[in-house]
Amino acid sequence: xxxxxxxxxxxxxxxxxxxxxxxxxxxxxxxxxxxxxxxxxxxxxxxxxxxxxxxxxxxxxxxxxxxxxxxxxxxxxxxxxxxxxxxxxxxxxxxxxxxxxxxxxxxxxxxxxxxx
Amino acid sequence: xxxxxxxxxxxxxxxxxxxxxxxxxxxxxxxxxxxxxxxxxxxxxxxxxxxxxxxxxxxxxxxxxxxxxxxxxxxxxxxxxxxxxxxxxxxxxxxxxxxxxxxxxxxxxxxxx
Numbered sequence: 001x002x003x004x005x006x007x008x009x010x011x012x013x014x015x016x017x018x019x020x021x022x023x024x025x026x027x028x029x030x031x032x033x034x035x036x037x038x039x040x041x042x043x044x045x046x047x048x049x050x051x052x053x054x055x056x057x058x059x060x061x062x063x064x065x066x067x068x069x070x071x072x073x074x075x076x077x078x079x080x081x082x083x084x085x086x087x088x089x090x091x092x093x094x095x096x097x098x099x100x101x102x103x104x105x106x107x108x109x110x111x112x113x114x115x116x
Numbered sequence: 117x118x119x120x121x122x123x124x125x126x127x128x129x130x131x132x133x134x135x136x137x138x139x140x141x142x143x144x145x146x147x148x149x150x151x152x153x154x155x156x157x158x159x160x161x162x163x164x165x166x167x168x169x170x171x172x173x174x175x176x177x178x179x180x181x182x183x184x185x186x187x188x189x190x191x192x193x194x195x196x197x198x199x200x201x202x203x204x205x206x207x208x209x210x211x212x213x214x215x216x217x218x219x220x221x222x223x224x225x226x227x228x229x
Contacts, residue, residue, distance in 0.1 A: 045220035106159040
């Protein structure tokens with residue numbers, strides 16, 4: 001069965017520092033996709049970044065990068081130069097490669113708090 | 117309107133009421149989803165609609181009844197709910213092709229008294 005694990009329920013980081021949010025996954029599929037979402041206190045889930053299982057390079061989107069280590073089944077999110085607006089819940093998620101609709105399972109999330 | 121919209125944003129209802137949540141996507145997507153987010157629990161997928169047909173129903177109680185009249189609209193009809201159904205209900209949409217990333221609406225915060 002597929003599973004996403006986020007072991008950090010909460011993190012505090014000083015503004016302008018880089019932060020790494022951990023995510024490990026478990027799947028027997030060869031083809032899958034990994035996502036990170038941000039959920040501010042307003043509730044909306046905001047898509048941040050995507051990594052496909054066959055992508056050889058780590059995905060990057062602005063200040064976000066995904067440290068993909070396939071053998072370790074880990075997909076950590078790195079936020080460079082953190083900002084106060086980065087304070088939110090962050091969810092790692094995975095899509096298996098064979099669904100007719102892209103069913104995604106989510107981890108339990110990490111609450112990130114940025115200190116000024 | 118852009119993206120995914122949901123109405124109402126907040127809803128308080130008694131256990132004997134009937135209400136509906138509405139979701140609309142303006143992204144040209146062809147799959148739509150309902151999720152439930154309770155406190156201290158991961159996001160739970162409730163229903164998936166692909167090309168207006170329900171393809172997934174994750175053992176959701178019958179007091180939740182989805183409806184997808186077209187690829188842009190999704191409803192969740194609620195009746196005789198329980199207090200434990202109080203949660204944030206999120207709607208999402210995606211394309212059936214490509215990476216499959218889902219785009220979410222702002223959610224409806226439901227309280228059942």
